Amino acid sequence: xxxxxxxxxxxxxxxMRELLSEAGGLDLCVTEFVRITNTRLPSSTFxxxxxxxxxxxxxxxxxxxHIQLLGxxxxxxxLNAEKAAKMGALGVDLNFGCPARTVNKHKGGAVLLKEPELxxxxxxxxxxxxxxxxxxxxxxxxxxxxxxxxxxxxxxxASAGASALAVHARTKVQAYRPPAHWQWxxxxxxxxxxxxxxxxxxxxxEDARQIQKVSGCHRIMIGRGILRNxxxxxxxxxxxxxxxxxxxxxxxxxxxxxxxKKVMDFSHYPAQEHPxxxxxxxxxxxxxxxxxxxxxxxxxxxxxxxxQQIKRLNCSQAISDRLFTS
Numbered sequence: 139x140x141x142x143x144x145x146x147x148x149x150x151x152x153x154m155r156e157l158l159s160e161a162g163g164l165d166l167c168v169t170e171f172v173r174i175t176n177t178r179l180p181s182s183t184f185x186x187x188x189x190x191x192x193x194x195x196x197x198x199x200x201x202x203x204h205i206q207l208l209g210x211x212x213x214x215x216x217l218n219a220e221k222a223a224k225m226g227a228l229g230v231d232l233n234f235g236c237p238a239r240t241v242n243k244h245k246g247g248a249v250l251l252k253e254p255e256l257x258x259x260x261x262x263x264x265x266x267x268x269x270x271x272x273x274x275x276x277x278x279x280x281x282x283x284x285x286x287x288x289x290x291x292x293x294x295x296a297s298a299g300a301s302a303l304a305v306h307a308r309t310k311v312q313a314y315r316p317p318a319h320w321q322w323x324x325x326x327x328x329x330x331x332x333x334x335x336x337x338x339x340x341x342x343x344e345d346a347r348q349i350q351k352v353s354g355c356h357r358i359m360i361g362r363g364i365l366r367n368x369x370x371x372x373x374x375x376x377x378x379x380x381x382x383x384x385x386x387x388x389x390x391x392x393x394x395x396x397x398x399k400k401v402m403d404f405s406h407y408p409a410q411e412h413p414x415x416x417x418x419x420x421x422x423x424x425x426x427x428x429x430x431x432x433x434x435x436x437x438x439x440x441x442x443x444x445x446q447q448i449k450r451l452n453c454s455q456a457i458s459d460r461l462f463t464s
Contacts, residue, residue: 139346139350139356139357139358139374139375140165140166140335140356140357140358141163141164141165141166141357141358141359141360141371141374141375142164142165142166142167142168142304142335142357142358142359142360143155143158143159143164143166143167143168143359143360143361143364143371144168144337144359144360144361145168145169145170145171145206145231145233145277146170146361146362146365147170147171147236147238148170149170149365149429150167150170151170152187152188152189152190153397153400153401153426154397154426155167155169155190155197155201155203156197156198156199157368157393157396157397157400158364158368158371159197159199159201160197160198160199160393160396161368161369161371161372161389161393162369162371162372162375163369163370163371163372163373163374163375163376164201164371165201165202166201166202166203166204167197167201167202167203167204168203168204168205168206168231168277169187169188169203169204169205169206170187170206171206171207171208171233171236172184172187172188172205172206172207172208172218172222173208173209173246174207174208174209174211174214174215174218175209175211175214176211176214177214178214178217178218178221179218179221181221181225184205184221184222184225184227187205188203188205188227190203191225191226191227194226195226195227195228196228202228202229203228204227204228204229204230204231204273204275205222205227205229205230205231206230206231206232206233206277207219207222207230207231207232207233207264208232208233208236208241208246208247209246209260210246210250210256210260212256212259212260212262212263212264213263215232215260215263215264216263216264216266216267216268217267219264219267219268219274220267220268223268223269223272227272228272229272229273229274229275230264230268230272230273230274230275231275231276231277231304232260232261232264232274232275232276232277232300233246233247233276233277234247234248234250234251234257234276234277234278234279234291234295235247235248235277235278235279235304235306235310236248237279237310237313242310247310248278248279248282248309248310249282249310251278251279251281251282251287251291251310252282252287254287254290254291254293254294255294257278257291257294257295257298258294258295258297258298259298260298261274261276261294261295261298261299261300262298262299265298265299265300266299273301273302274299274300274301275300275301275302275303275304276295276300276302276303276304277303277304277305277306277335277337277359278291278292278295278303278304278305278306279305279306279308279309279310280305280306280307280308280309280319280322281309282309282310282311283309283310283311284309284311285309285319285322288322288325288326289325289326289329292305292326292329292330292334293329293330295330296330296332300332301332301333302332302333302334302335302357303326303330303332303333303334303335304334304335304337304359305322305323305326305334305335305336305337306318306337306338307319307320307322307323307336307337307338307339308338314362316339317339318337318338318339319338320336320338320339320348320349320352320353321352321353323336323349323352323353323354323355324352324353324354327353327354327355328354333355333356333357334353334355334357335355335357335358335359336349336350336353336355336357336358336359337358337359337360337361339363340358340359340360340361340363340370341362341363341366341367341370342363342367342370343370343373343374343377345363346358346374358374360374362433365430365433365434366433366434366436366437367386367390367434367437368393368434369386369389369390386437386438387438387440387441390434390438390441391440391464394427394430394431394461395461395462397426397427397430398423398427398454398457398458398461401419401422401423401454402419402423402454402458419454420452420453420454423454423457423458424451424452424453424454424457427448427457427461428445428448428449431444431445431448432445432449440464443464444460444461444464447460447464448460448461
């Protein structure tokens with residue numbers, strides 16, 4: 139099974155991609171989206187959101203990273219996709235699934251699912267502009283407020299030359315409310331001639347088994363599930379179901395400690411990366427660690443206990459002290 143780390147805006151940044159890929163099981167990571175408007179972006183923007191461009195566009199354990207673009211201007215998106223490819227991007231992914239109100243208000247993400255013709259033009263223009271050796275993929279939802287155009291949108295993407303399509307099995311309006319409609323993944327897979335990547339409500343090893351069984355997809359994309367359990371991709375790959383909570387925590391805790399250590403130890407990173415990596419160490423550590431532990435708390439009593447200890451702390455050193463003595 140091929141496993142991709144979902145591009146979660148405001149969550150899965152450079153360091154999180156590095157740590158989660160180190161945990162094992164991931165075959166591919168996708169960046170948070172690069173927003174494209176009416177300009178050709180400077181190199182600094184791509185380096186800020188994808189510092190992996192500085193070392194082969196892979197994480198430090200050699201997991202490939204693809205750059206995701208979001209926008210509605212086919213020509214400008216194509217110019218920026220071409221630039222990303224020239225900078226070393228190993229793949230370009232297109233966001234037709236973001237449900238955020240602000241993004242949709244500016245005609246980006248899932249709102250484009252109302253316009254299959256525009257989606258087709260965006261994908262085709264980018265595919266023609268980017269070297270054939272660089273895959274162009276896309277991610278979509280089942281629709282905006284209903285599924286009426288699900289198959290039409292999938293066909294628009296496939297016929298425009300995309301090499302693969304990730305599908306979050308909900309509409310924009312359904313957001314993240316359960317259930318994800320996995321049966322739609324099978325319908326889409328059977329109707330287009332490119333690989334479909336199954337996404338939505340993959341929280342456990344059993345979920346991965348079931349989504350593969352229902353959809354017939356051999357590729358999956360995991361998002362919030364890997365935040366609750368950083369070892370999820372590895373467990374899926376090794377099919378390790380039913381591990382004890384204590385065992386999971388004993389493996390997850392070093393990841394959290396490594397996260398804090400790497401942020402606090404700037405010598406870990408080449409000097410030229412500092413401007414693109416982090417500007418406020420204290421704020422970054424406190425925000426990211428609370429966010430991560432909050433998600434992990436849904437699966438782990440130990441994570442919940444630690445989260446309760448740090449959730450009102452605003453000093454990274456105090457949080458670090460709690461983390462390394464837990």
